[in-house]
Ligand SMILES: Nc1nc2c(ncn2[C@@H]2O[C@H](COP(=O)(O)OP(=O)(O)OP(=O)(O)O)[C@@H](O)[C@H]2O)c(=O)[nH]1
């Protein structure tokens with residue numbers, strides 16, 4: 001029924017299999033095939049196995065929305081029936097906003113390449129959202145600054161980016177140059193998985209094609225499956241897993257325009273460490289760093305060791321996260337807060 005272009009055979013190690021997943025197998029599961037979800041559609045799941053790509057058979061009632069690109073699954077050898085999803089090492093997920101639906105972006109991702117350009121597209125506030133997402137998912141964020149060939153002040157973009165999180169790796173490149181693959185190669189080694197996020201036009205597809213050794217014609221521009229949305233428009237909705245020339249995997253994440261934060265645990269603390277670290281030195285344990293005497297954060301702002309804009313954005317993101325973490329029900333304007341449903 002479905003036809004797929006021939007895929008080169010790969011080993012399980014290249015596919016990203018590790019002890020973390022091996023340890024989850026129970027007796028009676030060793031004969032099952034181990035595959036990684038390559039694309040998630042509304043009614044079907046496509047998986048990558050060491051020998052190629054297959055469409056999985058799903059038992060009645062299986063909802064594809066519970067799976068993410070990059071997931072490891074166990075599959076019956078002959079029938080290709082999906083038996084079980086293994087626990088994820090990392091999970092990138094997006095909050096729907098308004099407190100409701102969480103959308104799975106990708107699973108078992110080691111590195112999140114956050115792509116932005118050295119031009120007016122650059123926004124510290126947007127980068128912080130992606131960083132919080134990466135931190136919370138357990139993935140390593142790497143910011144990729146593109147279009148350095150068109151910028152006269154690329155260095156200032158690098159400095160601004162490095163100030164966003166302690167120890168943050170920032171790469172600078174021209175996405176259209178072949179050397180770009182070399183710059184990203186340390187995060188794309190055998191068995192490693194990376195995902196790309198960023199606004200439209202920053203160079204994600206260009207980088208993905210370079211890493212996967214594809215030309216623009218057979219690459220990402222024509223790669224994703226197009227589906228028709230509710231308004232009859234064609235939108236690129238599917239994320240997919242691509243093998244890189246260095247033995248790693250990259251996942252593109254089309255259609256991520258806005259990024260609402262919600263349900264985060266430690267992601268924001270890691271991002272705003274310079275502020276969080278100071279709080280225990282404030283006179284009051286519940287200091288809001290707004291007007292209280294003896295506030296260590298305000299003192300640091302006075303001393304110019306903390307950027308006041310960071311304090312503002314930290315507050316805003318914490319508020320947003322808090323608001324979206326509890327699900328609002330009841331009529332508008334009179335919100336009854338309740339905790340998110342169990343087992344989601
Ligand atoms: N000069 C230069 N052009 C670039 C660079 N990065 C991307 N471009 C160009 O910018 C345009 C958009 O790049 P894409 O790779 O399609 O951007 P994208 O992030 O995949 O965008 P979407 O598919 O809309 O999400 C293309 O014409 C690229 O050739 C760069 O570093 N330097």
Ligand SMILES: [Zn+2]
Pocket residue numbers: 279282283287288289290292294295296297298
């Ligand atoms: Zn304070």
